[in-house]
Amino acid sequence: MFNTFPFRTAKKILFGTGTIEQVGTELRAAGATNAVIVTDKTIAAAGWAEKVQSALGSAGVLSVVWDGAESEPSVEVGERAIDFTRAGGFDAVVGLGGGSAMDIAKGAAVSLTNEGHIMRWIKEGFKRPLAPLALCPTTAGTGSEVSDTAVFATPELKVGLVSSMLYPDVAIVDPGLTVSMPGPVTANTGIDALCHAIEGFQSVQANPLTDAIALESMRLVNKYLRRAYCKGSDMEAREGMALASLLAGIVMGNADTTIGHACGYAYVYPATKLHLPHGFAIAITLPHVMEYNALAQFEKHAMIADVLGEDVEGIPLREAAYLAPVAFKTLLQDLGLPTSLQEVGVDKGMIPMIANNVLKSPNHCRRNPREVTEKGMIELFTHAYEGMLACEM
Ligand SMILES: [Fe+2]
Numbered sequence: 001m002f003n004t005f006p007f008r009t010a011k012k013i014l015f016g017t018g019t020i021e022q023v024g025t026e027l028r029a030a031g032a033t034n035a036v037i038v039t040d041k042t043i044a045a046a047g048w049a050e051k052v053q054s055a056l057g058s059a060g061v062l063s064v065v066w067d068g069a070e071s072e073p074s075v076e077v078g079e080r081a082i083d084f085t086r087a088g089g090f091d092a093v094v095g096l097g098g099g100s101a102m103d104i105a106k107g108a109a110v111s112l113t114n115e116g117h118i119m120r121w122i123k124e125g126f127k128r129p130l131a132p133l134a135l136c137p138t139t140a141g142t143g144s145e146v147s148d149t150a151v152f153a154t155p156e157l158k159v160g161l162v163s164s165m166l167y168p169d170v171a172i173v174d175p176g177l178t179v180s181m182p183g184p185v186t187a188n189t190g191i192d193a194l195c196h197a198i199e200g201f202q203s204v205q206a207n208p209l210t211d212a213i214a215l216e217s218m219r220l221v222n223k224y225l226r227r228a229y230c231k232g233s234d235m236e237a238r239e240g241m242a243l244a245s246l247l248a249g250i251v252m253g254n255a256d257t258t259i260g261h262a263c264g265y266a267y268v269y270p271a272t273k274l275h276l277p278h279g280f281a282i283a284i285t286l287p288h289v290m291e292y293n294a295l296a297q298f299e300k301h302a303m304i305a306d307v308l309g310e311d312v313e314g315i316p317l318r319e320a321a322y323l324a325p326v327a328f329k330t331l332l333q334d335l336g337l338p339t340s341l342q343e344v345g346v347d348k349g350m351i352p353m354i355a356n357n358v359l360k361s362p363n364h365c366r367r368n369p370r371e372v373t374e375k376g377m378i379e380l381f382t383h384a385y386e387g388m389l390a391c392e393m
Contacts, residue, residue, distance in 0.1 A: 024059025141189025143249020340387025
């Protein structure tokens with residue numbers, strides 16, 4: 001007997017190399033005639049915005065590029081995009097880029113059909129469905145194209161606009177757009193996808209659909225992330241990672257994340273002024289989050305260890321479960337990513353404040369399979385500061 005559960009995602013997903021050519025026909029079918037393309041300067045300089053404009057033009061959709069997206073966008077950056085969108089007479093939005101550009105695009109699409117601004121929508125919600133929206137990732141990791149969230153930073157903390165209306169009309173996942181990502185960006189975004197799959201698998205909101213998708217996503221990351229990192233032109237690896245990221249995004253859009261993401265947010269800007277890429281900021285502490293949560297979920301963590309390539313055949317379940325963080329840490333080392341907080345500039349004296357910040361994320365704590373205590377978080381961050389797993393002590 002299963003519990004009842006909902007399952008939501010983008011209204012349509014187009015996956016595969018070359019699918020970006022269809023952005024015009026897809027957006028036109030959703031009612032667009034004049035679209036703003038929300039992107040950043042790097043993506044625009046790479047020629048992708050022009051390619052999207054040409055595909056839109058072929059389908060009879062006018063377009064203008066706004067390339068002001070920034071990583072970890074502040075509310076102000078989001079508002080700038082909204083002002084531009086409202087002033088331009090547009091009736092549709094394309095988000096083209098990493099998670100930041102796609103999150104800003106969601107805000108822009110809300111602004112075309114709703115009064116108000118980002119902070120008001122976060123506090124009070126919004127009522128009307130978005131203007132036609134296509135989301136096209138150029139990295140393989142954030143999963144924002146199939147999530148119901150847009151994250152912005154205020155001077156104090158990161159805040160999320162969350163609504164089931166934020167799913168786009170179409171998510172176009174074209175692995176060809178990810179080929180030019182340099183190795184470190186491939187590693188940083190790919191590890192974020194793995195965190196989404198693992199945390200969604202741990203989440204108390206997980207269901208049989210998200211569990212199956214999460215395991216397949218983890219298997220794909222284990223198979224392809226090292227390859228994509230070593231050789232960016234390996235198209236099979238790029239396709240594998242684009243699919244892994246999409247699957248992890250679908251998991252996140254339903255089961256959401258646990259304290260893995262809260263622990264990552266707890267020690268980066270704006271909490272400490274440390275500006276670190278999202279993926280590895282989360283990933284540094286994730287082995288320790290897995291160790292913390294394994295006690296509550298031996299079976300699930302043994303399954304994670306298995307799909308991440310550990311030999312769990314014939315060993316006790318408890319031992320198999322604690323191989324999951326070992327496998328994750330090995331992947332971090334293979335990708336040249338940091339494995340301790342001291343390596344990235346965290347001071348030991350910050351640990352009580354950082355630990356306390358996790359408790360300020362009540363939704364992450366609620367979804368976590370093990371109760372989150374201040375004492376538990378101080379211990380977790382002490383281990384993360386040293387970068388030592390219990391089995392290594
Ligand atoms: Fe993430």
